[in-house]
Amino acid sequence: MKTVTFLLALVATIFLIGFAPSGDLNNGIAAGMGNISSKLILPDVMNNVNILEQNETGSFTRTVNLDSFPLFTGYPQHISGQSFEGGIVCNMDADPELEIVYGIGFTVQAWNLDGSAVPGWPKTVSSYAVEGAPAFGDIDGDGQGEIVVTNHGLTSGGFIYAFKRDGSNVTGFPITHGYSSRTPVLADLNGDGAMEIIVNKRLYPVGEVWVYRGNGTVYPGWPKPIGHVPASSAAVGDITGDGVPEVIAESYTALYAWKANGDSLPGFPFFMTGGAVNSYSSPVLADLDRDGYREVVFGTHISGGGGIVFVLKKDGTQLSGWPLSTGQWIYGPPAVGYIDADSVLDVAVGDQVLSGTPADYLYAWNANGVALQGFPVGPINAINNQVALGDLDNDNQTELMIDDNTTAGVYLAYKRNGAPLNGWPITLTGTTFFNMPCLTDINRDGILDIVGAAREGSSSFSTNVYLWNTGITYNWTRLTIPVWQYNNQHDGVYGRPALVDVKELAPAIVSDFRLDQNFPNPFNPTTTIQYTLPVGTHGRASLH
Numbered sequence: 001m002k003t004v005t006f007l008l009a010l011v012a013t014i015f016l017i018g019f020a021p022s023g024d025l026n027n028g029i030a031a032g033m034g035n036i037s038s039k040l041i042l043p044d045v046m047n048n049v050n051i052l053e054q055n056e057t058g059s060f061t062r063t064v065n066l067d068s069f070p071l072f073t074g075y076p077q078h079i080s081g082q083s084f085e086g087g088i089v090c091n092m093d094a095d096p097e098l099e100i101v102y103g104i105g106f107t108v109q110a111w112n113l114d115g116s117a118v119p120g121w122p123k124t125v126s127s128y129a130v131e132g133a134p135a136f137g138d139i140d141g142d143g144q145g146e147i148v149v150t151n152h153g154l155t156s157g158g159f160i161y162a163f164k165r166d167g168s169n170v171t172g173f174p175i176t177h178g179y180s181s182r183t184p185v186l187a188d189l190n191g192d193g194a195m196e197i198i199v200n201k202r203l204y205p206v207g208e209v210w211v212y213r214g215n216g217t218v219y220p221g222w223p224k225p226i227g228h229v230p231a232s233s234a235a236v237g238d239i240t241g242d243g244v245p246e247v248i249a250e251s252y253t254a255l256y257a258w259k260a261n262g263d264s265l266p267g268f269p270f271f272m273t274g275g276a277v278n279s280y281s282s283p284v285l286a287d288l289d290r291d292g293y294r295e296v297v298f299g300t301h302i303s304g305g306g307g308i309v310f311v312l313k314k315d316g317t318q319l320s321g322w323p324l325s326t327g328q329w330i331y332g333p334p335a336v337g338y339i340d341a342d343s344v345l346d347v348a349v350g351d352q353v354l355s356g357t358p359a360d361y362l363y364a365w366n367a368n369g370v371a372l373q374g375f376p377v378g379p380i381n382a383i384n385n386q387v388a389l390g391d392l393d394n395d396n397q398t399e400l401m402i403d404d405n406t407t408a409g410v411y412l413a414y415k416r417n418g419a420p421l422n423g424w425p426i427t428l429t430g431t432t433f434f435n436m437p438c439l440t441d442i443n444r445d446g447i448l449d450i451v452g453a454a455r456e457g458s459s460s461f462s463t464n465v466y467l468w469n470t471g472i473t474y475n476w477t478r479l480t481i482p483v484w485q486y487n488n489q490h491d492g493v494y495g496r497p498a499l500v501d502v503k504e505l506a507p508a509i510v511s512d513f514r515l516d517q518n519f520p521n522p523f524n525p526t527t528t529i530q531y532t533l534p535v536g537t538h539g540r541a542s543l544h
Helices: 002-017
Strands: 048-055 058-065 077-080 088-090 099-104 107-111 130-137 146-152 158-163 185-187 196-203 206-212 224-226 235-237 246-250 254-258 284-286 295-299 307-312 324-326 335-337 346-350 360-366 377-380 388-390 399-402 410-414 438-440 447-457 461-473 479-481
Touching: 077 099, 077 107, 088 130, 088 438, 099 130, 099 461, 107 130, 107 146, 130 185, 146 196, 158 196, 185 235, 196 246, 206 246, 224 254, 235 284, 254 295, 284 335, 307 346, 324 360, 335 388, 335 479, 360 399
Parallel strands: none
Antiparallel strands: 048 058, 077 461, 088 099, 099 107, 130 146, 146 158, 185 196, 196 206, 206 224, 235 246, 246 254, 284 295, 295 307, 307 324, 335 346, 346 360, 360 377, 388 399, 388 479, 399 410, 438 447, 447 461
């Protein structure tokens, strides 16, 4: 009798689960399944589904769990308006936990980890909606980080806003700048401890690149003209090896490079070959050939189809093994990092085309231009944003996380060999189109958290912002691209740690050090002197 009772209970449980079509499953779990919205789905008792997928090499099965990671209380947030290129995570108050900042519609939102608004927020901007991600950094030298955003009209007009952490305006802001597209970039161009603001300006049929100080005044030597409309946010970093950052920016038809004082670098501008033009794929700076100088890596698209990834050296010449082609247009900035197990940097990028069926691919090559094993991945749905790189399953390896241009509401993830990551995708309401996730530890508990967003609506839009706890150990050394363009300043420099907090420290005087004999000695014109401090810190030696 006990056996019969058990069986009846089991049948009743299955009946309650139900055989039902799943719109969330369609398009989201894998691109190679075709349309399954009319199919009945019965997960197992742990909510796993057995999936048959197809690609150009044949058919294969895999198991997918329909449960996303658990959400933090207070999320998702539902805000009217659109968001592009994602948000940031930074410290907006005195507590140790980090806060989430997004530009959505006509507002700049800032939330605590429980979903409550940070005091003084949200902020409302005038006339035009915010475009691009907020940037965070100390622009006025007060030892505290500020939030910088831009907005613009349909064809002209726009402002640059800078807010302190309490929501008050930074002195000198907002700036009536004009049409500035995409995300602002912050970088300290002169080493004075205060970051400058680097933006573009559209003056159809041409454009300009501007640099502002943190007090709202124009930086000496700027703006600089470009021969066509601006195409993306800039990258700012040292590519010449002189220790001073350069400004790298794109027009629709060329890539420009200037010194901090506005002087053009020899060999620039670079005009693309093969009919390629620029849109949205901001440059990334990384030393691919390990010669001590960063290269400029950027993606393009070709009218009529196809894309090209270019890699330029500091003199404007192309790196051996490049450029490389994709099947469709490239909109996302390239993702540079160590993807496979060797010691050679890799480059990943997704392409995109408007298509009723999956027709796009996720590409990955090493620095020499050789495709990584298992790549390209696809066909999948369009990838419009930068590929996030990080350890997403605690295996001490790099995974690749991408957005999706369908309404399925998913972030997808792949292992370094191109295989889908178990337990993914993450599901949302809306489309993750052009919304970069953030990989972080928001409450400093040593567990990886993920921030993501999805847009929903057709004639009017809203954005849903999610905060998930993955339950996976947080290892910041394995998070290569945790936010759009590598860090909260969005400077596009590979290998620079992400800045999430700014604190003013009292200067210290070194009490113990060791200064070694210089070599060679005698010397002409250079020599090397090694010095050692008892603890790791930033130091400077002056010779008189």
